Amino acid sequence: MPIPPLHTHLNDPVSLISAIFVDQEALGFPLTEKILARAAGIPITFLRAGETPLSHQKDFPTLYPEQLGQGKRLLLLTKNRGRFLKACPATREYCCCDYQVLNIGMNCPMDCVYCILQAYLNTPWLTFFVNTEDLFAELIQAQAETPAKVRRIGTGEFTDSMALDSLTGLSRDLVDFFNNRPGMVLELKTKSGAIDNLLDLGHDGRTIVAWSLNAPKIIRREELKTASLTERLKAAARCASLGYRLAFHFDPVIFHDGWQEGYRETIRMLFAAAPADKITWISIGALRYLPTLKDIATSRFPGSRFFHEEFILGLDGKKRYFRTLRVEMYRLIVEELRQRADPATCIYLCMESDEIWHEVFGYTPTEKGGLPAMLDQAAAF
Numbered sequence: 001m002p003i004p005p006l007h008t009h010l011n012d013p014v015s016l017i018s019a020i021f022v023d024q025e026a027l028g029f030p031l032t033e034k035i036l037a038r039a040a041g042i043p044i045t046f047l048r049a050g051e052t053p054l055s056h057q058k059d060f061p062t063l064y065p066e067q068l069g070q071g072k073r074l075l076l077l078t079k080n081r082g083r084f085l086k087a088c089p090a091t092r093e094y095c096c097c098d099y100q101v102l103n104i105g106m107n108c109p110m111d112c113v114y115c116i117l118q119a120y121l122n123t124p125w126l127t128f129f130v131n132t133e134d135l136f137a138e139l140i141q142a143q144a145e146t147p148a149k150v151r152r153i154g155t156g157e158f159t160d161s162m163a164l165d166s167l168t169g170l171s172r173d174l175v176d177f178f179n180n181r182p183g184m185v186l187e188l189k190t191k192s193g194a195i196d197n198l199l200d201l202g203h204d205g206r207t208i209v210a211w212s213l214n215a216p217k218i219i220r221r222e223e224l225k226t227a228s229l230t231e232r233l234k235a236a237a238r239c240a241s242l243g244y245r246l247a248f249h250f251d252p253v254i255f256h257d258g259w260q261e262g263y264r265e266t267i268r269m270l271f272a273a274a275p276a277d278k279i280t281w282i283s284i285g286a287l288r289y290l291p292t293l294k295d296i297a298t299s300r301f302p303g304s305r306f307f308h309e310e311f312i313l314g315l316d317g318k319k320r321y322f323r324t325l326r327v328e329m330y331r332l333i334v335e336e337l338r339q340r341a342d343p344a345t346c347i348y349l350c351m352e353s354d355e356i357w358h359e360v361f362g363y364t365p366t367e368k369g370g371l372p373a374m375l376d377q378a379a380a381f
């Protein structure tokens, strides 16, 4: 049966892909066939045993991370031999939100200067897992084991949830799976505007479509190949008009000249575009990074300045701004958000201590039953 073309978007990150590689383990999966049928115009190579996408590249940089710029244009279809569903890799020292991650693939065709994946991954290409039958079997099993547990599950941890979606169509299967499934909430988190696949689906309010937001100057300078702020908010408004709930993530908050006005402007634009009562949660997290990321990012983006500010080493082994600066930035953003947000929207800090929570909000998550309970309550319906 012919595979219908999926919806595409003007600034679709899929348009950045220059080649698709299929390893032997991906053969025979229905999703592999669907992706290849949709990949009109993108060269496809079937890999032999032991080959990688780099086996077929001429004039390719030999070292990582120099390979990353070109590697982000190569997509490998393969099988996930491990688990799809995992706990979010949080640290004990900071307030964790008990989120679960669906590992649908790795790496991203967009190119944010601060992207942690540059330091996490050691292969330059994009990977997408085609054995989604196993993914759905894991979800069914997890729910059967603990049916009373509220599960907030997201796909945007090791990739962007929607970056490859016009090619893979996975969001359609995920939204359909979560539709009418009590106790489970799916969050699709993106910096793209490519949400057309979501527009004609039944979702029963169980899918939250989320965008990472930043000050306009940071989006323009440091979030390369992503959708503009206006495009992201336009996409959010479209989703809201179709009954989807929304979420926004001010993460990473980056100190820069004019940061106050920059974040104020983004928040003004956010609430002008998106209905406040559709927003389930808004997170805020100041820039934090593995020390190895600085060398990688500054070598790839020598014109970028924000890594040259002063940082301390946090309890999780990541660099972060001094406490006073973090609190100052959080307070301003929280104050601006609180002026416009619906009282039911959960505004929270990502990976911060009780002390910082108290300075910013005047209470700690523990006093409200814990951050997971606060988010479960916001997600409840």
Ligand code: SF4
Residues within 6 Å of the ligand: 107, 108, 109, 110, 111, 112, 114, 115, 116, 117, 158, 159, 160, 191, 226
């Ligand atoms: S959109 Fe997200 S995953 Fe993609 S490069 Fe930017 S930070 Fe990394």
